[in-house]
Amino acid sequence: KAGVTQTPRYLIKTRGQQVTLSCSPISGHRSVSWYQQTPGQGLQFLFEYFSETQRNKGNFPGRFSGRQFSNSRSEMNVSTLELGDSALYLCASSLVVVGDGYTFGSGTRLTVV
Amino acid sequence: DQQVKQNSPSLSVQEGRISILNCDYTNSMFDYFLWYKKYPAEGPTFLISISSIKDKNEDGRFTVFLNKSAKHLSLHIVPSQPGDSAVYFCAASENSGYALNFGKGTSLLVTP
Numbered sequence: 001k002a003g004v005t006q007t008p009r010y011l012i013k014t015r016g017q018q019v020t021l022s023c024s025p026i027s028g029h030r031s032v033s034w035y036q037q038t039p040g041q042g043l044q045f046l047f048e049y050f051s052e053t054q055r056n057k058g059n060f061p062g063r064f065s066g067r068q069f070s071n072s073r074s075e076m077n078v079s080t081l082e083l084g085d086s087a088l089y090l091c092a093s094s095l096v097v098v099g100d101g102y103t104f105g106s107g108t109r110l111t112v113v
Numbered sequence: 114d115q116q117v118k119q120n121s122p123s124l125s126v127q128e129g130r131i132s133i134l135n136c137d138y139t140n141s142m143f144d145y146f147l148w149y150k151k152y153p154a155e156g157p158t159f160l161i162s163i164s165s166i167k168d169k170n171e172d173g174r175f176t177v178f179l180n181k182s183a184k185h186l187s188l189h190i191v192p193s194q195p196g197d198s199a200v201y202f203c204a205a206s207e208n209s210g211y212a213l214n215f216g217k218g219t220s221l222l223v224t225p
Contacts, residue, residue: 004156033212042217043157043202056212090156101147102213104156 002027004105006091012111018079021108025072025093031055032074033102034066037088046089049074050096081112116140117205119216126223132190134219136203139184143205147213148177148188151200160201161188193223 005024013019025032034046045058049068066076072093078085088109092102118137126132134148144165149157163170163177163186170177176189190197200220204213 035213035215043204043213043215045212045214048212058212092156101159101162102157103159104149106154106156 004091004093004103006089006105006108008108009106010109010111012113013081014113015081015083017081018077019081019110020075020077021089021091021110023074023076023091023093023105025074025091026103029093029095029103030072031094031096032068032072033092033094034074034076035090035092036060037090037107038086043090046076078110083112086110086112114139115217116143117203117214117216119201119203119219121219122217123220123222126193126221128195128223128225129192132188132193132197132221132223134188134190134201134203134221136186136188136216137184138186138205138214140205140207140214141184142207143214144208145206146177146179146186147204147206148175149202149204149215150197151202151218157202190221193221195223195225197221198223 007022031050033048035043037043048056052068063079068074088107090107092104116139147162148160151157161172161175179186200218202218203216
């Protein structure tokens with residue numbers, strides 16, 4: 001079966017711009033979570049969506065937002081980009097909750113210059 | 114505040130020997146623990162998990178041990194193989210819930 005698909009794989013943006021990343025979960029998976037991975041902080045939880053509702057949110061500023069569509073696909077948006085937003089953004093899907101075991105996508109590498 | 118800690122950034126083991134990766138946590142509400150493996154340029158891959166009602170879970174060459182009183186878990190890989198070389202992340206959640214708290218990872222190198 002198809003895995004978690006993230007697009008694009010790589011992005012270069014300028015400070016102050018905004019960016020939208022996309023994630024298509026495994027068919028049948030209704031929970032989609034987003035994580036930011038940086039060398040210094042490791043993997044940090046951004047937010048989680050289930051049936052188009054945000055169920056949980058990590059400690060990130062309001063510049064980071066997301067949404068989920070009725071087909072479970074999800075997007076995350078970062079506005080007013082800062083250099084420190086450069087990271088690998090990972091999307092993970094699961095059937096209902098984390099206990100089912102996440103399946104991660106390969107990530108989107110965002111570089112802010 | 115890092116609630117899940119992997120204090121060894123790297124580990125080198127000879128092929129055929131045992132690899133032991135350690136993880137400590139501070140939040141006593143964590144009740145579900147997972148290990149992920151990550152190769153460069155790929156997303157993490159789920160490896161094995163354990164619920165807080167157990168103290169051991171095995172899957173082939175991989176065994177996870179949980180010591181709740183010490184708030185410590187470990188992943189044993191026996192025997193280690195060169196293909197096991199990757200970064201291993203420990204993660205934990207509350208109420209098998211909606212978010213995972215990850216450690217910063219341990220880079221395992223298995224040498225022939």
